[in-house]
Amino acid sequence: MLKLLFMMCFMIPLSFKKESFWKIQFLFFFMSFMFMFMGGYNFLWMNISYFMGSDLLSFGLILLSFWICSLMIMASNMIYNKDNYSKLFMFMMLILMIMLYCTFSSMNLFLFYIFFESSLIPTLILIMGWGYQPERLQAGIYLLFYTLFASLPMMIAIFYYYNSFNSLNFFFLNNFNEFNLYMYISMIFAFLVKMPMYMVHLWLPKAHVEAPVSGSMILAGILLKLGGYGLLRVMVLFMSLSKIWSSLFISVSMLGGFLVSLICLRQTDLKILIAYSSVAHMGMVLGGIMTMNSWGFCGSYVMMIAHGLCSSGLFCLANISYERLNSRSMFMNKGMINLMPSMTLWWFLLSSSNMAAPPSMNLLGEISLLNSLVSWTFMTMIFLMLLSFFSAVYTLYLYSYSQHGKLYSGKYSCFSGFLREYMLLFLHWVPLNLLIVKSGMFMLWI
Structure with a gap:
């Protein structure tokens, strides 16, 4: 695991040359394949070096991080063309990737917490530095305060846990019946904000709207997954408490997902609509994790990977x-079909994946989550039906409204699309629909 970390550290001096923009993009791409062939295909910890290691849960998410980071650089061509501090941008990208890599590969709860928090800083700088409107300052403050307010109790909970057990290694985390409700809430609240759970989700649409494309991609693709990953890791501690309290979180996530789906139908801004659809999807993920059964855990993991590619x-x-x-x-x-006909195909393909059409991984995740939530209590059936239906409704609304209809007369013509853009969309869509063939990797980690 350290070899990839050192490779990224040695790429930092490279980022200060403007000509290295595409070189670093290629290296990220190369590293994703390099990591793939390292083979962490095991539910036990593999590739252990010092505090780092990977099991199947972190393996998929590290792979997703490398992939999305490579695609982010591809999408940020405007920064390179206009030289909008492109060297600093690359530096921030590398720092962010190092933080994410360390977060997912940490085998120690406290180190995980440190890297989990420090991944916030480069994201904040991305939004504040390369965002579009002056309101990005407000979005940055929302992001910072929501996340930090929730994270401090978690640090106290980690110290309390260490005091009781004298170890913070993930391998030794086990169910501890003496934990009280305060401990439970303070340990998981940081992850609930990061996911985000309905009611603490207000920072997400703001951050997405003000962020540049790279910020939105990393936010939707990976940073939301940090919350789900953290929950999957620490839920081992709270088996007995979760039996009592999970009903509350499942109710909030189901009802919240439904309400957010209705909010999606009222949006006129493309980015806000996609951001709110993330909240609806992550609501299902949270529900799956809180059922505490293997269908739910596996389904939420599949859904996280699928949503990371699709939303991005x-x-x-x-x-x-x-x-x-x-x-x-x-x-x-x-009426974009008139101006960019080839792009309409990609709009359709990614929209259909977003509403969980076969053969996308979203379908596999959604079926697993349906199974787990219905087995938990039959009453969730109503909200799951509404959620699935409305996710199709708002995705169709997004697709049909943006592609069909009368052309806006203020625009004359525009270039149909660069090869770079088609490549970018191809590299999002292909893993999303091909990984279902290798679904064992996502369903067997438990």
Whole structure:
């Protein structure tokens, strides 16, 4: 595991040369394949070196991080062309990737916490530095305070746990019946905000709207997954408490997912719609984790990987339209099939994946989550039906409104798309639909 960390550290001096922009993109791409062939295909800890290691749970998420980071650089061509501090941008990207890599490969709870928190700083700088509107300052403050407010109790909980057990290694985490409710809430609240759970989700649409395309991709693709990953790791501690309290969280996530789906139907901004759809999907993930059964755990993991690729691809598409028209409004983006016919195919493919059409991984995740939630209590059936139905409704609304309809008369013509953009969307869509063939990797980690 250290070899990849050192490789990234030695890429930092490379980031201070403008010509190295695409070189670093290629190296990230290369590293994702390198990591794939390292083979952490085991539910036990593999590739252990010092505090780092990977099992199947972290393996998929590290792979996703490398992949999305490579695609982020591909999407940020405008920063390179206009030289909008492209060297500093690459530096931030590398620091962020190092933090994410260390977060997912940490085998120690406290080190995990440190890297989990420090991944916030480069994200904040990405949003504040390369965002579009002046409101990005407010978005940055929302992001910072929501996350930090929730994280401090977690640190106290980790210290308390260490005091009781004298070890913070993930390998030795076990069910501890003496934990009280305060301990439970303070340990998982940071992850609930990061996911985000409905009611603590307000920072997400704000951050997405103000972030540049790279910020949106990393936020939707990986940073939301940190919350789910953390929950999957620490839930081992709270088996007995979760039996009592999980009903509350499942109710909130199901009802919240449904309400957010309704909010999606009222949006006119492409990015806000995609951001709210993330909240709805992650609500299902949270519900699956809280059922505490293997269907739920596996389904939530599959859903996290699938959502990371799908949501990131949709943000790319929104940005491609934004670069042409300088507007994210659906009223301006109407009838794009007339101007960019080839791009409509990609809109359709990624939208259909977003509403869990076969053969995408979203379908596999959603079926597993349906199974786990219905087996937990039959009453969730109602909300699951509504959730699945409305996810199709708002995705179709997004697709049909942006591609069909009368062309907005203020725009004349625009270039149909660069090869780079089609490549970018292809690399989002192909793993999303091919990984279902290797679904054992995602369903057997437990």
